[in-house]
Amino acid sequence: MSEVSATDRDIAPPAPGYWAMAGRKLLRDRAAMISLAVLVIIALMCAAAPWYAAHIAHTNPFRSNLSGTVMRHGKPVEVLGAANNPLHLGIEPIGPSWRLGPYMLGADQQGRDVAARLLYGGGNSLIISFAAAAVCLVLAAITGILAGFFGGWVDRIISWLLDALWAFPVFLLAISLSVVLIAHGIDLGLFRLDASSLALPITIIGVIYVPYVARPVRGLVMGLRQSDYVLAAIGIGAPAWRILWFDILPNVISALVVFAPLIIALDLLTEAALSFLSIGVQPPAASWGTIIHDGESLIYTRPMVAIAPGLAIVITVLALNILGDGLRDALDPRAKLRN
Amino acid sequence: MRRVAATLLIVACLVAGRAHANAANYGGTLRLITTAGSGSFDPQINYTERYWEIFQAMYDGLVTFAKTSGPGSLVIVPDLATEVPKPTDDGKTYVFHLRRGIKFSNGEPVTVQAVAHSFRRLFKVNNPNAGTWYDVIVGGRTCNAHPHHCTLSGVVIDAASNTITIHLRHPDSEFLDQLAVPFGAILPADTPDHDMGTQPIPGTGAYMVKSYDPSGGIVMVRNPQFHQWSRLAQPKGYPNEIDYKFGLSAESQVTAVENDQYDWMFEDVPADRLNEIATKYTRQVHINPLNWFYYAPMNVNIAPFNNKDARLAVEYAVNRESMVKLFGGNALAKPDCQILPPEMPGYQAYCPYTEHPGATWSAPNWPLARAYMKKSGMIGQHVTVITEVQSPFRQIGIYLQDVLNRLGFVADVKPLSSNIEFNYIQNTNNKVQISVTDWAQDYPAASDFLNVLFSCGSFRKGSDNSINISGFCDPAIDTEMAHAETLSLLHPNQANAIWSHVDHQITRRALVVSLFSVAKLDFTAATLKHFTFSGEYMFLPQLAVVK
Numbered sequence: 029m030s031e032v033s034a035t036d037r038d039i040a041p042p043a044p045g046y047w048a049m050a051g052r053k054l055l056r057d058r059a060a061m062i063s064l065a066v067l068v069i070i071a072l073m074c075a076a077a078p079w080y081a082a083h084i085a086h087t088n089p090f091r092s093n094l095s096g097t098v099m100r101h102g103k104p105v106e107v108l109g110a111a112n113n114p115l116h117l118g119i120e121p122i123g124p125s126w127r128l129g130p131y132m133l134g135a136d137q138q139g140r141d142v143a144a145r146l147l148y149g150g151g152n153s154l155i156i157s158f159a160a161a162a163v164c165l166v167l168a169a170i171t172g173i174l175a176g177f178f179g180g181w182v183d184r185i186i187s188w189l190l191d192a193l194w195a196f197p198v199f200l201l202a203i204s205l206s207v208v209l210i211a212h213g214i215d216l217g218l219f220r221l222d223a224s225s226l227a228l229p230i231t232i233i234g235v236i237y238v239p240y241v242a243r244p245v246r247g248l249v250m251g252l253r254q255s256d257y258v259l260a261a262i263g264i265g266a267p268a269w270r271i272l273w274f275d276i277l278p279n280v281i282s283a284l285v286v287f288a289p290l291i292i293a294l295d296l297l298t299e300a301a302l303s304f305l306s307i308g309v310q311p312p313a314a315s316w317g318t319i320i321h322d323g324e325s326l327i328y329t330r331p332m333v334a335i336a337p338g339l340a341i342v343i344t345v346l347a348l349n350i351l352g353d354g355l356r357d358a359l360d361p362r363a364k365l366r367n
Numbered sequence: 368m369r370r371v372a373a374t375l376l377i378v379a380c381l382v383a384g385r386a387h388a389n390a391a392n393y394g395g396t397l398r399l400i401t402t403a404g405s406g407s408f409d410p411q412i413n414y415t416e417r418y419w420e421i422f423q424a425m426y427d428g429l430v431t432f433a434k435t436s437g438p439g440s441l442v443i444v445p446d447l448a449t450e451v452p453k454p455t456d457d458g459k460t461y462v463f464h465l466r467r468g469i470k471f472s473n474g475e476p477v478t479v480q481a482v483a484h485s486f487r488r489l490f491k492v493n494n495p496n497a498g499t500w501y502d503v504i505v506g507g508r509t510c511n512a513h514p515h516h517c518t519l520s521g522v523v524i525d526a527a528s529n530t531i532t533i534h535l536r537h538p539d540s541e542f543l544d545q546l547a548v549p550f551g552a553i554l555p556a557d558t559p560d561h562d563m564g565t566q567p568i569p570g571t572g573a574y575m576v577k578s579y580d581p582s583g584g585i586v587m588v589r590n591p592q593f594h595q596w597s598r599l600a601q602p603k604g605y606p607n608e609i610d611y612k613f614g615l616s617a618e619s620q621v622t623a624v625e626n627d628q629y630d631w632m633f634e635d636v637p638a639d640r641l642n643e644i645a646t647k648y649t650r651q652v653h654i655n656p657l658n659w660f661y662y663a664p665m666n667v668n669i670a671p672f673n674n675k676d677a678r679l680a681v682e683y684a685v686n687r688e689s690m691v692k693l694f695g696g697n698a699l700a701k702p703d704c705q706i707l708p709p710e711m712p713g714y715q716a717y718c719p720y721t722e723h724p725g726a727t728w729s730a731p732n733w734p735l736a737r738a739y740m741k742k743s744g745m746i747g748q749h750v751t752v753i754t755e756v757q758s759p760f761r762q763i764g765i766y767l768q769d770v771l772n773r774l775g776f777v778a779d780v781k782p783l784s785s786n787i788e789f790n791y792i793q794n795t796n797n798k799v800q801i802s803v804t805d806w807a808q809d810y811p812a813a814s815d816f817l818n819v820l821f822s823c824g825s826f827r828k829g830s831d832n833s834i835n836i837s838g839f840c841d842p843a844i845d846t847e848m849a850h851a852e853t854l855s856l857l858h859p860n861q862a863n864a865i866w867s868h869v870d871h872q873i874t875r876r877a878l879v880v881s882l883f884s885v886a887k888l889d890f891t892a893a894t895l896k897h898f899t900f901s902g903e904y905m906f907l908p909q910l911a912v913v914k
Contacts (some may be wrong), residue, residue, distance in 0.1 A: 092769040094689035108692050111642035114649050116698045117888075118641030137693065137762050138769075210781065224779045306756045306782045311765045325758045328639045
């Protein structure tokens with residue numbers, strides 16, 4: 029019995045795998061964990077938008093309410109009331125109540141509840157940025173791996189396409205594509221996107237950042253292509269798809285995971301910029317960018333309409349960047365050299 | 368009777384004006400500010416309010432609108448001609464006697480040859496209205512077809528008697544109005560027959576351009592050749608210099624005028640600054656009525672608005688009072704159901720699309736709107752509202768989308784850049800169903816709204832310049848409008864009655880949702896005195912006192 033026990037003790041526990049080690053490192057990174065928590069809270073709040081609108085704001089944030097009233101301090105108050113001045117000039121949306129309930133952050137020019145729109149808008153902004161990042165990373169992985177592994181004319185064609193895309197300033201390209209497609213959407217026979225669909229900004233934003241990820245992925249794969257285990261696999265006649273799937277892709281995924289939060293943050297900013305210019309999310313749907321646009325014309329009288337979504341963008345992008353740093357530290361040991 | 372009253376008004380304005388005409392008021396620099404320039408500086412080409420406001424101080428036609436405020440500003444007075452001629456030959460001939468001793472700012476004398484050249488040049492430079500206004504001159508149609516060989520036989524000059532005789536193809540009650548706008552400016556006889564672009568052309572007005580930078584601004588100084596021949600036609604002007612700068616947003620313009628960095632801003636004051644200026648700068652705010660309305664044209668040639676019941680549903684559902692809120696409140700806009708604005712000849716208040724039909728709009732009539740919607744069979748039909756991206760158009764578009772959705776349409780809204788929206792909604796190739804736009808008068812005549820916006824001739828398929836945006840065409844209404852135009856010259860009251868009838872007919876056809884008519888708000892610096900607003904040219908900068 030005792031011998032058996034001694035043998036058991038001598039056997040070292042299996043070494044944790046690459047992902048388990050990275051997970052542990054990440055869990056020890058307090059800033060990254062706080063950022064992750066912030067992102068989860070923001071996502072949950074945005075997911076609760078329909079409930080908030082129905083049970084707390086008691087309003088439909090997509091319907092104009094120009095002639096409505098709301099109770100404030102026991103008195104009915106116009107949602108859009110005439111400004112109090114000698115010339116009777118101007119109309120002012122109701123201001124924030126700062127209490128959980130209708131018009132907590134006030135109304136916009138259409139008399140809609142800003143807080144409810146902020147939550148709905150956040151949902152759209154997050155959906156677009158996460159989905160666009162997914163589109164970008166998948167396309168970048170495919171193009172980068174194919175170019176890096178096969179080389180030759182495959183690499184030349186893909187690199188030429190990526191260079192052509194890269195040649196355009198990213199916002200100029202996004203604005204140009206949006207302006208062209210916003211009127212009628214995309215119709216390529218089997219592939220159709222309606223102009224008012226969220227899939228349109230997702231596609232545009234997803235595509236424009238592909239070169240920024242595909243280039244490093246290609247470089248990484250070119251290095252992996254010369255590694256001993258890949259050369260050995262080729263030597264024993266393993267098919268290309270098997271090498272790509274089992275030997276290359278697992279090594280590329282960690283790089284893509286590091287890129288993910290940074291690309292999501294970039295996508296969030298790009299979506300906000302396009303929507304601010306009225307070429308992203310289309311009314312009455314909201315995103316944080318469209319709410320800032322709505323608030324631009326109220327910046328002197330009701331600044332909260334623009335400030336609230338602006339703050340939401342800043343907090344989300346900051347959290348994504350800190351999480352991205354944490355992921356890089358956890359997944360890329362070379363990053364330690366910088367510390 | 369109307370002319371007598373107008374003359375009395377002008378006399379009153381002149382008397383009031385003299386109170387300001389003392390030496391102490393002359394001098395100084397008037398500082399104007401706007402967001403950007405408006406393209407060509409050629410007065411026979413540029414068709415923008417921004418430049419017409421200054422062209423009127425730099426150029427003269429044979430006649431002009433009186434440079435004064437109030438109703439008198441809509442009266443035509445002689446300018447380079449010695450008097451406003453009465454038409455002869457059944458309204459088809461006008462004889463103008465040219466004043467002597469007037470020179471252009473380059474020193475050249477104003478001659479009958481220069482007048483004839485200016486009329487021919489309208490066609491040679493493709494004036495925007497050469498085909499709709501000036502082709503009434505005999506030979507005008509040939510000039511339109513072959514501009515480079517234009518001789519315009521209908522303009523006959525006699526250097527000995529210094530007269531210009533203009534023969535028309537048919538009587539035109541608005542011919543003098545069309546001569547009085549800046550397109551009718553008389554230019555030197557050697558002015559090239561092409562768009563002069565950024566190179567200012569010498570004029571006869573009180574001011575001339577010292578420098579023009581399309582991206583920077585305009586500096587205007589006194590014309591050394593100018594002497595005042597008519598205070599009403601071309602007053603001497605108070606400021607010695609007028610500096611018109613480009614480059615500030617409307618928000619920044621408000622702040623700059625508040626801080627006395629500029630004397631006047633061109634752009635409308637943004638809605639969020641109205642309370643501020645009305646509270647703190649009350650005396651610097653000037654509100655004046657204007658023939659200008661906002662409307663939503665519905666395309667009667669494609670679904671769903673080729674169905675009159677669908678159009679009626681929208682008419683009854685729209686809350687015009689809510690629209691007024693989007694523009695800044697009742698001090699600036701009034702709910703409207705018809706085409707003609709309240710100050711326009713022929714206007715008779717009429718509103719069928721409201722809870723209590725009558726003269727004015729009171730409230731939306733949702734039961735009737737829903738009934739018409741059900742009757743139309745268009746529930747579930749997809750509709751796109753095209754609007755401009757800037758306020759208040761975007762907000763109006765979003766509100767319309769909401770109304771359409773509540774009626775049962777599936778609506779979305781497309782805000783387009785202001786640079787392209789107006790042309791986009793006119794072109795039938797774009798299949799625009801409903802849009803948001805506005806229209807202001809070129810001159811005070813009912814035809815400028817009814818004929819221009821709803822005649823068959825204004826509808827051109829596939830053209831970016833098809834101002835009849837609804838695509839409506841009824842030859843019977845065209846005939847009635849033509850009859851009114853013929854009567855306008857000799858029987859203005861009868862003509863006005865017909866215009867009123869046409870206005871109400873077009874309103875009942877529900878071709879456009881007329882939203883509201885608006886007033887013009889100007890915001891000036893505390894140091895600017897004697898602000899003068901013309902019903903035709905709006906702010907008259909030369910009559911402002913800044914010293």
